Amino acid sequence: MSVISDTYLKLHAKWSLQRTVAELLSKRWMEPAVPFIMMLGVIVFCAVAIPNYLTLDNLTDTSSQFAEFGFVVLAMTVVLVVGGIDLSVGAIFAMADFIALVLFNVYELPIGLVVILVLLSGGLLGAINGFLIGYLKLGAFLTTLVTLIIIRATFDLTAPTFAIDIATSYNESAAWEFLGEGTLWGIPANVCILMVIAVIGHALLSRSRPGWHIAAIGSNRKAARHAGIPINRTIFWTYVLSGMLCSLGGLMYAARLNSSASNTGDGLEVMALTAAVLGGVSLAGGKGSVGRALIGATTILVLINGLVRLGVTGGPTFALEGLIMLVAVGIDVKWMKNKNKAISKIYVVPALLDLGELPDATENSDSIYAQNDALTNAEPIGLGKVDGPEDVILDRQGRIYTGTREGWIMRLSGENFEDVEVFARIGGRPLGLAFDRDENLLVCVGGMGVYGVRPDGEVFKVTDETNRTRWKIADDSRLRLADDLDIAPDGKIYFSEATTRYEMHSWAMDGLEGRGNGRIICHDPATGQTRTLIRNLMFPNGICLAHDGQSIFFALTWICQIKRYWIAGPKKGTVETVIENLPGNPDNINRSSDGNYWLAMTGMRTPAYDLAMRMPGFRTRMVKRVPPDEWLYSNINNGSVIKFTAEGEVLASYWDKSAENHPAITSMREHRGYLYLGGLMNNRIGRIPLPDADPTWDSSDSYWGPKA
Amino acid sequence: MAGLLAGLLGRFGKPSQELIVFAIAVACFIFFAVSLQGFASIGNIVAMLRSIAILGILSTGMAVVVIGRGLDLSQVSVMAISAAWTLTLMNGGMTLFPAMALGLLFALAIGVLNGWIIAFIEIPPLFATLATGLVCFGVGRWLLIDSVHAYPPKGADDFLFIGQGHLVGIPMPIIIFIVAAVFVHWMLSRTVVGRHIFGLGDNMLAARLMGVAVRPLIIFSYAFSAFIAFIAGLTMASSVASMNTEVINSTLVFDVLLVVVLGGISLSGGRGSIVSVVVGACLIGILLNGMTILNVNSDAQNIAKSVVLLAAIVIDRRLHPKDEETDKQGDH
Incomplete structure (x- = not known):
């Protein structure tokens, strides 16, 4: 063995990249690392490819859209974690936008009441989903697809009758203005609200009993049932929560744009789903966090905004969205399936160990270690x-x-x-x-x-x-x-x-x-x-x-x-x-x-x-x-x-x-x-x-x- | 209709879902026939059948996939793009058959892609087909088709015959629907592939242990669905002499699912038959036709259809309850 390879082997016995990787992969906080890097990549790409992307105006503009979308992605995330799916998020969003405008502009209700009523309506729509999926045990996908169509059709039926009223009447309110366009320390007010809700949501999902129940049901429904977790009730309330989060998004939209169009919230469900999955929320349920949802939301929003500003519209956008979804879900499925296998493959990292000459232990030899029968008749x-x-x-x-x-x-x-x-x-x-x-x-x-x-x-x-060893990953x-x-x-x-x-x-x-x-x-x-x-x-x-x-x-x-x-x-x-x-x-x-x-x-x-x-x-x-x-x-x-x-x-x-x-x-x-x-x-x-x-x-x- | 009736009456002992649906269809028919002037006329019945032909054709393809415990949401997108591309090619000077062959190839490619993603990457079907539907539409609008609408070239009478012609006095779309239904019925009930698809939908692991080539079978079922979608696309494009690719934004795929689920094909797979799909299609046809004559607007029609579908899946769940011990949340 040459000196160089010898030295390498000795160094390898002390430090090994493979061992570091294996230990990193076993870490839970490593799971959203890929989505996070993807997000940074997209942001850097946009900053380089689009002139003036990083100006304050543009960032403020993008981030106020971010708040609305962020709420919808959060709504999608909680139901994904419980093992379901909510395709009606876009419809509830549109409905909440419409209800908020009618209540505020046409009926001129005080803003506090508007917020409460909008949240209630969102919760009610979510409760319909929750009842059908949680208590009647219908499949989440078909059920929310049906409610999506029903809510949208109801919206299309009722919205035109108020369209002129909404457009012509105007209600002055500083709080409403603030909700839509205000800033706190330079950050848009709605983003601040999103952050507050996100922190509460994170604590709820990761540090509280209801949150654990949600994740438990999503990861193993049978085990959760055997553990005595009230499955039906938990699923019901998860959909209610999802509906309320969507309506919050709709409210922000109403306050920002003061308009309601027939295509409001169209296709939002696919976008939110893509964002959640891209952020690392598992489709199989049980795995997901507020942080991942927001990472995914940022990536998708920046990407779609970027494509629009680069002049890419129509066909390529659809194709790209579909492709991203396929790749993200594909990686998710394969990674979840093979992660432990991959870790166990690289977990054992053999190193050089030179033991020196083997001492003689043959029978009848002069060696002190010579074999004998002293213990045979113990x-x-x-x-x-x-x-x-x-x-x-x-x-x-x-x-x-x-x-x-x-x-x-x-x-x-x-x-x-x-x-x-x-x-x-x-x-x-x-x-x-x-x-x-x-x-x-x-x-x-x-x-x-x-x-x-x-x-x-x-x-x-x-x-x-x-005491834990410092600087050690595991x-x-x-x-x-x-x-x-x-x-x-x-x-x-x-x-x-x-x-x-x-x-x-x-x-x-x-x-x-x-x-x-x-x-x-x-x-x-x-x-x-x-x-x-x-x-x-x-x-x-x-x-x-x-x-x-x-x-x-x-x-x-x-x-x-x-x-x-x-x-x-x-x-x-x-x-x-x-x-x-x-x-x-x-x-x-x-x-x-x-x-x-x-x-x-x-x-x-x-x-x-x-x-x-x-x-x-x-x-x-x-x-x-x-x-x-x-x-x-x-x-x-x-x-x-x-x-x-x-x-x-x-x-x-x-x-x-x-x-x-x-x-x-x-x-x-x-x-x-x-x-x-x-x-x-x-x-x-x-x-x-x-x-x-x-x-x-x-x-x-x-x-x-x-x-x- | 008589043969259908006899087939249903043979199982009169237990009221199956298809019997219930059939009864509701007959009741609706009688109700509209009595209350609406001209509803029961031969002309209206043919028009009604013709209006559900496309839906019916698509449902036969969807039925194959759903019986195999899958779901194909890319169907409408495949239908629109493959047919529109065929028209675009014909406008570019290609003759009918090469253009059709290319359109069919495109449809099959998406179908095989679907099957491959679902069978080998093991992405849940509803997400896989949702995404491939987007990809198919996006690629089509980006690279294959010039505008939202595609029209057949002037003088393409052989093409127009597919949708507008008559055979022994019956409009071609109805004939195509009948041929598709008979063929799929034969395939599902009389061929090895058909029986294997039932096995696949009923219990995939058991089918695999029995030696059924599960993955190729999954690919086959999605490719078949795409093939049917292409046929439906040609029929649609020919009968209205244009293909509007915006059809993917309509509720058509939802209507197809409605027909399949109404017909008693459980979304948990392994159950159902084409006879019930035909019955389901008839019920939807009667409802839509009646509501259209009553001048109910399309949003209200959507709500009515949704409520009917919701009722159907609630009944489906009652008849085939989930087993809490083996069920996973997240199954569609």
């Missing part, structure tokens, strides 16, 4: 009764505690641990265990965080979040995969989070990535604060407080290293490497009675996998093209236990060569002359006697001193 405990005991711990009474796949903490007691009981039900996937000073059992729960169980079995939450404040923990003499809880990019069920995929996605976190029960200490670690797994209480050891599974982090003393805050090149993937670390440390290895490295880790391109292709159950994963079929000193010297290794009783070992705990073994995928806990060990040594004593 005595089985709770055989078939504990499903996946990742970690095991014993209390002062000699009872075993372990977490299982069901999300339970099991307690095994009795002479030969024959009494198996469920001690606590936490949920999630209980992993690392530790006792604190008050004999509470603290548990790292994959998918949940750090929890505690009191001696009487009561479960309490310790922490489930930490929100990593929630704990996804808390793995193992240990407690310092001052009560601070140090725990590892193996990865922030994958869930408990897909942890092995993190190994394919070979990146530093994990971290070491500290929770201080005294202040209740949780703070991240070390970031970008490669699957930090086991954690163990040194015998002197000044440092913690932690295992990095994918890079096969043991490191040490000083929490007190002169080297406080520094990290040093203890063991650099293990033959397997290290898991939990625990104290041993002779002042050293036990380390479980969940699996052994293989030359093939080591090679794959040096070839990120190979793994990328594998992840993209091969089904997941045929991917090359790291070997977790055969592990071992080793003992090492604080300086990193390996003293002994223990194997189950047959790989039948204890294939993958994820933890071990020494207690009164025995070593207890746990395994993430195992159906038992094992124990072997340790002839040379102190038969009275107990880990609780080692941490908290003999019980008073």
Whole structure:
């Protein structure tokens, strides 16, 4: 490999554009990004192509039209979000315009009353739609098409009888004038009103119970019904709201132009629909916001205005409108369908990981790691009764505690641990265990965080979040995969989070990535604060407080290293490497009675996998093209236990060569002359006697001193 | 009419929607016949049938699409532009058949485009056809046709025969309507394609699992609808000796839907037959003819038609209630 490609691969291991893109795509606020860019593009295009486009006069003129159109698009948006459609928006708009003019100009009613009556009439017309669609369950499209024709025909029938009255009579009113042509701080008054309504609408749609109901019905009507949401009533009121918003638009139009023509609001429904969809409001329902509606409205209005000013009319305008609609809806449909697929395709971003030479572990070799049968005849405990005991711990009474796949903490007691009981039900996937000073059992729960169980079995939450990493796109404040923990003499809880990019069920995929996605976190029960200490670690797994209480050891599974982090003393805050090149993937670390440390290895490295880790391109292709159950994963079929000193010297290794009783070992705990073994995928806990060990040594004593 | 009556009476046991519609049609007919001078005359009946011929022809195409659980809102636009382009080509010196062939090709192209967008991009039919209708109209007015109206060239008697001629004393539009209805009825009830369209409309996933080539079938149904639209366009252009492209702004497509839904073809697909479409068309013909004789203006006629359609879809919903467990809001 050349130096350049080598450097590139190393840089890629740290920063990756693909990962940034994948994380961006998972963000909800990224969804309207395309419409927003489209809007900017259209505005820039118009500003460049049309002379004097950016003059104040022209902008004011365009934006006062914007207010009317904006209301109609908002009306369309709310019904789209509830999963319907309203084709009668244009007709209601025209009707409201007409009613406003008749009430104000001909009957000379005060303006407040006019506003109220116009809104009421719009709400009433919307209520007809709402009743037919919500309560009679008619299809929204046909129903609103029919009401569109009925309202329009009624408008065409009645408007001519008032046409002359409207044109000749004139009612003086400052408020009316202001509504139509006034400005506030240079912004047209109707735009200000639109903005106020938009803010209220946004809060309503995204932050209130009725808004959530609307979105829930639109995204999954059946689920909404099962959740007890009043579907019929909510749909009814959504159409009423839509009618009122349209009539508000009509009112603005009336105040601005003081005229009503037979083609007022003609084709507005298609324009509003195009705008809403262009802004990113989904036709399938459930997805849409006020912001998106306004983005779409701006794009369409600027575009159509621009085309008119460029002298394009008639045929091309129709063709363009249709094409834009097709492209926008097409992208919407395809994107919605394939988004998650696209994200999952690019989510795994393998990086270069050079593990160094593989230490020899062959049987009968001189290597300290040489395979043996020390664990083959381990005595089985709770055989078939504990499903996946990742970690095991014993209390002062000699009872075993372990977490299982069901999300339970099991307690095994009795002479030969024959009494198996469920001690606590936490949920999630209980992993690392530790006792604190008050004999509470603290548990790292994959998918949940750090929890505690009191001696009487009561479960309490310790922490489930930490401070968010700055400048990181993905929100990593929630704990996804808390793995193992240990407690310092001052009560601070140090725990590892193996990865922030994958869930408990897909942890092995993190190994394919070979990146530093994990971290070491500290929770201080005294202040209740949780703070991240070390970031970008490669699957930090086991954690163990040194015998002197000044440092913690932690295992990095994918890079096969043991490191040490000083929490007190002169080297406080520094990290040093203890063991650099293990033959397997290290898991939990625990104290041993002779002042050293036990380390479980969940699996052994293989030359093939080591090679794959040096070839990120190979793994990328594998992840993209091969089904997941045929991917090359790291070997977790055969592990071992080793003992090492604080300086990193390996003293002994223990194997189950047959790989039948204890294939993958994820933890071990020494207690009164025995070593207890746990395994993430195992159906038992094992124990072997340790002839040379102190038969009275107990880990609780080692941490908290003999019980008073 | 006698055969139609016999067919309906055969199912007298349960009052189907088409029977109800037929009964209403007969009742309206009797009402107008009694109250309006000259309504029941042969001349008026032929005029009435002739006036609904275009509507009827379009409905047969729409029926095929709706039975396949689709909707074709671009029909009127395709009709207007393809026929108007044919006329424009003829004015440019082309003879009848090449001009017709090109017009037909244009119509089929839009139809296939519709089907492709709906089957492959999976855009809901109503938006897809709404948009392609706009595109078709826009492209036609922009590139293919010189003005709003298109007229046949002088001396194009063979063309004018399509709409103004008579065969054994019956006006050609009525004959074309009958031929179209018989053909579509035969296709839907006697051919594999027809039965597959019913399967497609009833349950698309099941049809796909059965091995029905669902996507090509969808494309076929929209192309067929466009083909029928072209036939209707020729008939219309020939019978009034012009094609007014502004027809897309009228409520014609809505009338077509009215006929289809009135005829008992559920918009949820998989149900209905051409016989009921003919019945629906007759009812609309009777209503419109009667109201026109009564001198009701077109807006009031629109309101009356809308109310009738609304009643029809309410009854449709009562007869074929939505299943709340499987239904999605947003289905038209």
